[in-house]
Amino acid sequence: EVQLVEAGGGLVKPGGSLRLSCAASGVTISNVYMNWVRQTPGKGLEWVGRIKSRSDGETTDYAAPVKGRFTISRDDSKNTLYLQMDSLKTEDTAVYYCTTDRDWKYDHWGQGTLVTVSS
């Protein structure tokens, strides 16, 4: 059974940084594409970015609102995905989910971790 467990959320001031993690079990994340998706409280889903599998070059793509501020990486020895968030803005406040991405579907989601950006 695939399990994804996010951690690292919390309260941070505008301009600050935070690193989220997503610990995976039941799947080797280097073999699949992994994504971060966020959801503003009470609102819809927004794609944040992805990292491709090792076999497809491990390259990353980001949504326009976070490009240049967020960085996705992976530690294969820990089977853990990361989201480094810098220069945070109030509009980055959201629940952040990690997901697996296979056959053009996000087939497993974590429970999410809440990031609040506020002074």
Added chain:
Amino acid sequence: SYELTQPPSVSVSPGQTASITCSGDKLGYKDVCWYQQKAGQSPVVIIYQKTKRPSGIPERFSGFNSGNTATLIIRGAQATDEADYYCQAWETHTVVFGVFFGGGTKLTVL
């Protein structure tokens, strides 16, 4: 950027058929997924590659995609189907890759 438009809410009577639409430019040429999100839970994929159902998803959920519109159809709606539903599409034919979600549709079964 690429916009996907969904109605904010849809209501259906138990046992009847609900249709939730998702509109976007040339959406019929793109792979589309549908996700169900129940209150307090993470989203679950219910339709992928426009019409396919993951294992464990009931047959009463189906997808249809043509022109500029994708449609999620729920036959024989049940109280347990009350949830928010989101469509998703990928933008892969431009210089910049992107993934986009619709704004979500709240389905009420009453």
